[in-house]
Amino acid sequence: MLSRIVNRLEEGLIALLLGGMAMITFCQVVARYLFNSGAVWALELTTYLFAWLVLIGASYGVKISAHLGVDAFVKLFPARHQRYLILLAALLCCVYAAIMLYGAWDYWSKILRFGIDTEDLYVPRFILEALGGPDYVHEPVGIERWVPYLALPIGMALLLFRFVQATVRIALGKSDHLIAGHEAEDAVAEAQASATFEPNAVKGRD
Amino acid sequence: MLFVLVLLLLVLGLPIAVALGLSSVLFLLLFSTDSLASIALKLFQAQQHYTLLAIPYFILSSAFLSTGGVAQRIIRFSIAVVGSFRGGLAMAGVFACMMFAALSGSSPATVVAIGSIVIGGMRQAGYSRDFAAGVICNAGTLGILIPPSIVMVVYAAATDVSVGRMFIAGVVPGIIAGLMLMTGIYIAARVKKLPRQPWPGFREIFNASLDAAWGLFLIVIILGGIYGGIFTPTEAAAVAAVYAFVIALFVYRDMGPLKGVPWLKDGEGLGGAAARNTYRMALAFVPAFFHHDTQKTMVEAGKVTLMLMFIIANALLFAHVLTTERVPQTITEAFLSAGLEPWSFLIVVNLLLLLGGQFMEPSGLLLIVAPVVFPIAIALGVDPIHLGIVMVVNMEIGMITPPVGLNLFVTAGITGMSVMQVVRAALPWLGILFLLLILITYVPALSTWLPYSLMGPERVG
Numbered sequence: 001m002l003s004r005i006v007n008r009l010e011e012g013l014i015a016l017l018l019g020g021m022a023m024i025t026f027c028q029v030v031a032r033y034l035f036n037s038g039a040v041w042a043l044e045l046t047t048y049l050f051a052w053l054v055l056i057g058a059s060y061g062v063k064i065s066a067h068l069g070v071d072a073f074v075k076l077f078p079a080r081h082q083r084y085l086i087l088l089a090a091l092l093c094c095v096y097a098a099i100m101l102y103g104a105w106d107y108w109s110k111i112l113r114f115g116i117d118t119e120d121l122y123v124p125r126f127i128l129e130a131l132g133g134p135d136y137v138h139e140p141v142g143i144e145r146w147v148p149y150l151a152l153p154i155g156m157a158l159l160l161f162r163f164v165q166a167t168v169r170i171a172l173g174k175s176d177h178l179i180a181g182h183e184a185e186d187a188v189a190e191a192q193a194s195a196t197f198e199p200n201a202v203k204g205r206d
Numbered sequence: 207m208l209f210v211l212v213l214l215l216l217v218l219g220l221p222i223a224v225a226l227g228l229s230s231v232l233f234l235l236l237f238s239t240d241s242l243a244s245i246a247l248k249l250f251q252a253q254q255h256y257t258l259l260a261i262p263y264f265i266l267s268s269a270f271l272s273t274g275g276v277a278q279r280i281i282r283f284s285i286a287v288v289g290s291f292r293g294g295l296a297m298a299g300v301f302a303c304m305m306f307a308a309l310s311g312s313s314p315a316t317v318v319a320i321g322s323i324v325i326g327g328m329r330q331a332g333y334s335r336d337f338a339a340g341v342i343c344n345a346g347t348l349g350i351l352i353p354p355s356i357v358m359v360v361y362a363a364a365t366d367v368s369v370g371r372m373f374i375a376g377v378v379p380g381i382i383a384g385l386m387l388m389t390g391i392y393i394a395a396r397v398k399k400l401p402r403q404p405w406p407g408f409r410e411i412f413n414a415s416l417d418a419a420w421g422l423f424l425i426v427i428i429l430g431g432i433y434g435g436i437f438t439p440t441e442a443a444a445v446a447a448v449y450a451f452v453i454a455l456f457v458y459r460d461m462g463p464l465k466g467v468p469w470l471k472d473g474e475g476l477g478g479a480a481a482r483n484t485y486r487m488a489l490a491f492v493p494a495f496f497h498h499d500t501q502k503t504m505v506e507a508g509k510v511t512l513m514l515m516f517i518i519a520n521a522l523l524f525a526h527v528l529t530t531e532r533v534p535q536t537i538t539e540a541f542l543s544a545g546l547e548p549w550s551f552l553i554v555v556n557l558l559l560l561l562g563g564q565f566m567e568p569s570g571l572l573l574i575v576a577p578v579v580f581p582i583a584i585a586l587g588v589d590p591i592h593l594g595i596v597m598v599v600n601m602e603i604g605m606i607t608p609p610v611g612l613n614l615f616v617t618a619g620i621t622g623m624s625v626m627q628v629v630r631a632a633l634p635w636l637g638i639l640f641l642l643l644i645l646i647t648y649v650p651a652l653s654t655w656l657p658y659s660l661m662g663p664e665r666v667g
Contacts, residue, residue, distance in 0.1 A: 103242030
């Protein structure tokens, strides 16, 4: 039950971030040509959404073993040794995630202390008004840089969590792969099942 | 040393992204004074790169195009045009791959979109499974040569050449590659006495082209928009993604809330149909964004994006290590003092990329190799756009050679063959791609003539 909620949450977030990015950039183009204007914050916001998509999404990629790798050499070994090799690879992944988490935390806590603003992002006016009442007169309040950069520590922590999880599963013998090798093409099989060869089936509109 | 470490980790079966990242981090910890904080920041900054922002959009638009029935209409059109030659269905497959490549920027996406429909059809028409799979697996690699192309975006980001020029430069080599594959098929079909389709008549060609026109118009938007200076490649990609979404859900209606709603019912007047369609589309406008099919496509595109971008982010970290260690400079000096000619240099580049392409994903490999190779090429007077196209063709070959060949995996997935069977099936056609590589390498004009006559020469700062 919990895993299904988490799954929905992860997929929903990925779809939302990707869709949001595309819509913002598209609206920028439309605004430029139709209304001869544009929002200064759009580009910066898009790149932050992109960073969230990739950094937070990386852990989801580990969960569904979507990350690409070479398993041809490991497959040459007898099955018993294979498991140890994969376990070693998984442990190295944990080391990577741990180092990155440390670095991410180090950087993030620094910018939190220094309190640097983002370049063009401000707290939206309606939120300030909601907080301060309708006749609240305000200076624009900048969003500090630690907010978007939260993606680094959160993303790396999740990545470490998923890698540790994968390592444990491999150690317990519940899983036998870490990367997308040959077996991860279920999605393709699905696509094949839904698409059949009917050159005449699309003639509907003439 | 650094390269040995990466290779070792790759062979051990680490994800490519982690192999690149871990070796860079270890190297920096041992031999450099860079703080871990600045390393982590590099991972974040990969997504701040404006050119690379085009990648998720191109992936998203291909996702909508392949699930949204555009592929099926392109195939119908190609069969109408070239199907009546001997071996016509296979040639139509190549032609369809070329057209889909002009809509999408990725090779595996092209194989899935076209292959999952055409391979089955070819087998029904009496082609052997190996022949069908081999042809499509190879033709699918055109996805990264014919613009738009994710690999070209990555090359442009790594070397600061213009994405627009790279895109236009891919047009001529892409068409040549397609024609070479079709010629190969025609000869094979003559020898093997493969079947032909009946001549459908001009009426069917016309109708099929009308039906496919909505999808094919995207080519005009992307190339015309970039070439005409209407928008940047990144914006073009975003517009393409939104356009593909609209086409799939509202025009072709093969997915989403309007699935199965006809444009014109039997015996309905034009006015009535217009009113009904307007009403239905207005009603479906908001649900379309949240429909199950839309979400599924977005998540699929998201998965591909994050997988690819995580590799790219780590490859950028790796490239950063290379430059801080002055590896490119050292290699450049060694090369220049060895007195290498441009042509022998290109041979070295080809060998390096072909070898590297066996183990690496194309975008990651490009980001590692480009910073090393690019300065040498410029010093030797090799054209930057030409070098880019040579690299892209190398990546194509890398995609159909094991152990890491994305197209092989995908073809194996859609045909139910084992990867080794696909490798064997694709092998005869690999020769054609090698021929193409030699041609592209030694006739620079094929890559540079069109972009330079349209947009002027590329200047490198």
